[in-house]
Amino acid sequence: MQTVSCPSCGAEVHFRSHASVLAVCEYCHSTILKDADSVKDVGKMSAVLEDYSPIQIGTAGVYDGRHFTVVGRIQQRYSAGTWNEWYVLFDDTSTAWLGDSSGLYTMTRERATQDALPAFGELAPGKRYTICGEPYTAAEIRNAECIAGQGELPFKVGAGWRIQVADFRNYASFVTLDYTDGPHPVVYQGVAVTLAGLQCQLLRDDDTIAKSAGKYRGKLDALDCPSCGSGIKYIPGAAAQLVCPACHAQLDASGPEAQVLAIAKQVHDNVDITLELGASAKINNADFTVIGMMRRADDEGSEWNEYLLYGARAGFFWLVETDDGWSRSNVLPNWPTWPSMDADRCALDGTTYAKLYDYGSQVVYAAGAFNWKVTVGDSTRVYEFEQGQTKLAAEITEEEMTWSRSVPVAYDQMSAWFGAAFHGVAAGRNIKLSHTQTARIFIAIVLVLNAIPMFVSFSSTLLWSVLGCLALFLPAVFLDKNAKNSP
Structure with a gap:
């Protein structure tokens, strides 16, 4: 480890990896560039947004049998939200990147390949490509910018640094193609991981977060809508993309002040909401809160409600309310095998699922807080598959693709979870039959x-x-x- 003095404030700045060329002073946020025999201040780096990730500089763990330490972070913003890339140093001095996006994690390393890789402009979510000799499905195509940095990093970066990246998945395998430096992308390959599987230590706890931000992780806070003045409950850091329940203005609360992104142009009247925003539930001994709700409609006009729940220790999941009842839906970190979007079957963990139908869906109403930007009018193509009572769904937009798995939830189970806050059959509410x-x-x-x-x-x-x-x-x-x- 090399220790230098910050040229701006004199504080000690540590370079743990010889491969690191840049570090951000934790005291004055000066960006320090290291060359062969000197260091220099190349300007201020924006402080990272308090996103309530449990990871921090110094977090340690084990991956592939080797110990690692988190030594740096880049925080990046794209059209639908933000995510972190944590720079990881292993005991053998090799490095990797730990991706951190809405509670989903990936560990990737740079890898050379002789494959002919597609141009960035040719990529489309849902299409399959051969990368490093394996078939991958395009998951996300992002134009983004760096908004903040922390710790030490292997290349020069600053606020406003623009990037072009594409993510691909094959079950648990994960690949990122980075087109930032030109048409020939840098390849990063790895797998989906969990913090428990990495045996992570020195993660931030609620008390640590409280000292740094003055708020407990997972605690509902409130702000006044800058557009109409109505109070909005949300979870700071965990879900900063807000839709005012009163005027439906779209807000960004990721910074020190909430900003109005767009005034609502379309409001769906008479939305029948079963779970109110702020309703709480105890599920598998974990506390969850309903933080967001949206209503969607398909091509034929059928509509249903989707409620976003958040737990400080368990992350996000959805409760979906249709005419047929309730289901619980979770985003899948491991993707099913689906040969093409024309195929009528997909497979996951040895089970084959048959295609039910595909349809277009559109958001017709939204309110509350979300971990990505939600707008009335957002369109998605949905492909649903079924095996027994379990369903898989692939949702595809112009920029991303996701897979989720859903299972039915009985009315008495909903009543046990939410108690009086649940206004379904178990709480005495009549179902509206066609x-x-x-x-x-x-x-x-x-x-x-x-x-x-x-x-x-x-x-x-x-x-x-x-x-x-x-x-x-x-x-x-x-x-x-x-x-x-x-x-």
Whole structure:
């Protein structure tokens, strides 16, 4: 380790890795560039945003049987949010990058390859490419900028530094192509990881975060909407992309002051919300809070609600409310094998899932806090697959692709999780049935009541029973079609 004095304030600055050429003074945030025989101050680096990641400079762990220490960080912003790249130094002096985005982590190293790699402008989420001799699916295509740095880094970087990167996945394998320096990208290859799997030590705890930010990680805080003045509850650092529940203005609360990104142009009236923002639940001995809610519609006009839940120790997941009931959905770190977007099957962990359908979806209402930017009108192509009661869904936009897995949740389970905050069937709320569903119930009643007469005199009662069922069912279908097509 090499120790130098900061040219700006005189504080000690440590270079643990001989490969590091830049360090950020933790006292005055001066960017210090190291060459063969001297160091120089090349300007101030913006302080990192308090994003409440448990990782910090000095966090240690084990990967692939070798011990490592986190020695630096780049914080980057793209159109939908921010993420961290932590610079990792191993005991054998080799280095790697620990990606940190909304609770999903990857460990990657630079790797040489002879493959002919695609141009950045040719990439599209969902398409498959051969990289390092293996098939990968494009997951994210990002134009981003560096907004802050911390610790030591292997190259010169500063606030406003623009990057072009693309991420690819193959089950747990992960590749990043970095096109920042030109058309021939630098390749970083690795795998999806978890902090528990890395045996991480010296992670930040709630008390440490409280001292650095004055707020406990996971605690709901509030701010006044700069557009209309209404109070908005959110979780500082964990979810800073906000949609005001009152005026639906889109806000960015990642900085010291909330900024209005856009005034709402479209508001979906009469949205039936079952779980209110701020509702809390105890799930698997972990505390969760409903922080965001959006309503989506498919190509045929069917609509459903999605509620974003956050737990300080367990991260994010979704509760989805449809006419058929509730389900819990989690983003998958390990991706299924799906040969192409035309394939009618995919496989994950030895299980094959059959395609149900694909459709376009659009956000028609949003409110609360999210860990990425949500806007009314956002469009997504969804491909759903099913095996038993478990469903997988691939969602594709122009910039990214994600996979999620969902399982049904019973009404009594929802009631046990949320108690009085849940207004579903278990809490005494009536389910709104469609005309067709209501007709089916009445048809079942008619058939049961006529079961005995039909058994005694089948031929004389069959025709009237059929006509009665059609008289109930056909008008119901007509009414549901009119309701779906009406504005």
